[in-house]
Amino acid sequence: MAEPKQNRPKARLPRGFRDRGPAEIAAERAVLETVRRVYEGYGFSPLETPAFEYTDALGKFLPDVDRPNEGVFSLRDDDGEWLSLRYDLTAPLARYVAANFQNLTKPFRRYQLGPVWRNEKPGPGRFREFLQFDADTVGSASPSADAELLMMLSDTLEALGLQRGDYIIKLNNRKLLDGVLEASGIALDDRVRRGIVLRAIDKLDRLGVEGVTALLADGRKDESGDFTKGAGLSADQAQRILAFVAPDAKDEEAHLNQIATLVGTSPIGAAGLNELEQIVKLLSACDYGPDRILFDTGVVRGLDYYTGAVFEAQLTFPVQNEAGETVVFGSVAGGGRYDDLVSRFTGQMVPATGVSIGVSRLISALASRGLSVGAGEPLVVVTVMDKADAAASFKMVAELRAAGLRAEAYVGTAKFGDQMKYADRRGAAIAVIEGGDERARGEVTLKDLALGAELAKAVESRAAWTAERQAQVSVKRADLVAEIKKLLGPTSAGKA
Template sequence: MAKDKKVAGPEARLPKGFRDIRAAELSATRAMLDTIRRVYETYGFEELETPAIEYTDALGKFLPDQDRPNEGVFSFTDDDEQWLSLRYDLTAPLARFVAENYQSLPKPFRRYATGTVYRNEKPGPGRFRQFTQFDADTVGTESLAADAEICMLAADTLEALGIARGDYVIKVNNRKLLDGLLESVGVNLSDHVARLAVLRSLDKLDKFSREDVALLLGPGRKDESGDFTKGAGLGEKQIAVLLDFVMQPKLSRSERDAIVRTAGFEPVDAFGDGLAELDQIGELVEKAGYGADRIRIDFSVVRGLEYYTGPVFEAELTFEVKDEQGNKVRFGSVGGGGRYDGLVERFLGQKVPATGFSIGVSRLQAALGVLKGSAAADVAPQGPVVVLIMDKGELPRYQKMAQMLRSAGIRAEMYLGTSGMKAQMKYADRRGAPCVVIQGSDERAKGEVQIKDLIEGAKAAAAIADNKEWKESRPAQVSVKEEDLVATVREIIARHGGAD
């Protein structure tokens, strides 16, 4: 039998890294999106929707020196043999939109957008190949006030989602500063490979110890499976300065310079510029009332490597939770962003500075689920009232009852299967129905209906062990006149707080 099934057709299976999402989780997601939207709108951002597919060159993701798109993006060709790709974030499409509509947009242009994005990468726990982001961006100003505001928006949003102050932090750094620091200690910035190797190593400070990161910056490191990661090849003195600097964000301005100088290096201009920008953002948010418990300078934040040009932000959850096995789970980054002054310029040829922030909704939702206890996070929504079929010859009557309930704004359905009453009760139970409507020939003759409160019934049942008694007592079941059907059902739903 099973054999026949197998050869009869394709195997029903979900592509790796993708998920089916059911009603309970979807309603939690929708609530989150509504909350985020509300916060973004109070900041004055306007909504924009762009398609899930863009021309690959608009995303800027062709492999260098090949006419094939970057691995990592899902791509295909259309009938005209043009490369198309699924968007991998919401920022590149925004840049395309702004460039295409530049004349008609108010500047600065401030928009928010939400949608699913796609990445053709190895999935991991909490990491999928399709996930939802929620972005806000300000395009067309180089004012650092825009960056400061983005950080405040991020903090406000996380708190609106129920994350307590202290359970998260918005970390801020500056790419100019990092590049300036590297240049100051003698890293050749035009050597792209070397620069990325160093930045990536520094980015791992939240994951690895100082010693391990030092190995990555220097000769390389062996991971616990025995695999070897090639290092950036820096000298001990360079490594010491980088780590000393990056790991101590609270230093004063002169102390910062001193770390670089005492090792015999001369700070370059970009280093000072980056520091000045950071200080300015720090002052802006602080004067707006956002202290270091919410927004904090952290020199180890690197973020994505391709297009950021100035300040970068990262939203991190700081609480620790244990999973079922008792292992510590850290959620880390649930959002990030930064300034990308070159993205629109790619299309327009003129400089259009921009800054923005993106929340990883799917990841944040997973984290919130653990924070609040998964039971509370995914509450199954209440199902519809189910009208049972006691007499197949009376379908129109039952359909009419369902219709009356619907007209009164109550979600209701007539049982559409063909099984007996027991199976129908089971069905109603599984759907999460608050109550069922029963009318057999006896009730019909009297112009009545039986209404059984399933939620109350389940409670009553707990006290009754004997099946016969349970059946005969018919807990939480009332008989009412047909014309009182709607009122009685409404009362039951209201009692269970399901009047939404």
């Protein structure tokens, strides 16, 4: 039945995608479960939207027939309409809210967890499918909705095991920056220029003051010789923006005074100061002080659509990057207020605020802090000496499972020696063996595989058999469950 060789497809993963095994899945499950528990605790409820949306509903232009895949994965349905896989969870939320607006209880508070797809060039650690975990409050302009998300994010990071000081959530407000722009005579409805300014500021960490100054003015040539066009601001305008994002004030009071001067009489700047004040007041009353959530005008977030509070959770501890250099881990979550969620559908302004966690980055961060929980429950493998009578082994695993243990009878066709290798390679904690003589005596042998591996390492190969014996114990068949529970104490458990 095998096809001729020339017709055989290659078994290979698509470019930019990956398979994931038990340890990674277990670690992720534990993290997601914790986040979910905190979000549920705050009264958010889950929503699931499909993988596909109509391309026009995602807010991308209708794809060109020759290049249907610019940034998103798109295809034409058989009725001629273009479908795209979601590239984030915010665009589907906007479609959902616009479609169900009349029937939603507002504020509408939902969380959503799921994969998103980006049709981008893959690279090391950059995949074209990854998980996002979002929570949003839709239909409230109140700063308490923003403050709540900040507290929830802080609680989430601590519930995951991060200590205070391991992370900091930096908070800013887009209206303050808009106030500075307005006071500097830069038109806020010049979206293109405003976008260039935002992306320039967002690169402050990487390019420093000099690089950002160049991008705010005429532009900047990078090391490879590529030229990025600048925002075309005057030296004075650029100066005011830099004074905002990289202030030289000695303390918070001086900093706030400096901002008040920079936004001058700008109405949007005043609104930003008022929002910031209300959020900080509420945070402070609930004991979320600057050791957890810190006002920092350096955080602007690159995305164009934020309209008020913006924030970013950063991990502060050093880690080794792929090149072996010690770096600060950086951002693992972020969000903010965006008050025109559904206007592209309905023309109506609906205030909204949200937070999004980059799940893979967060899991890497936790692992580098020793907070990974990848190990599953320990596994017991019961070998099958006599294939004609597998029932004895199956009865043992049924008893073990009834006692809450994870257990499998060997279902392959290999001989005993290979069954022991199988148990080892599965990472089983214990192998159970019931030979014919033993059965007659009403006994079984338990082999502690973790201990066996340890002992074998410690002795010379000639003495290996002694080590083997030390890791084995013969017990009464009737005591199987109790003896295994005894062996699976804190020392030998958790290997599977």
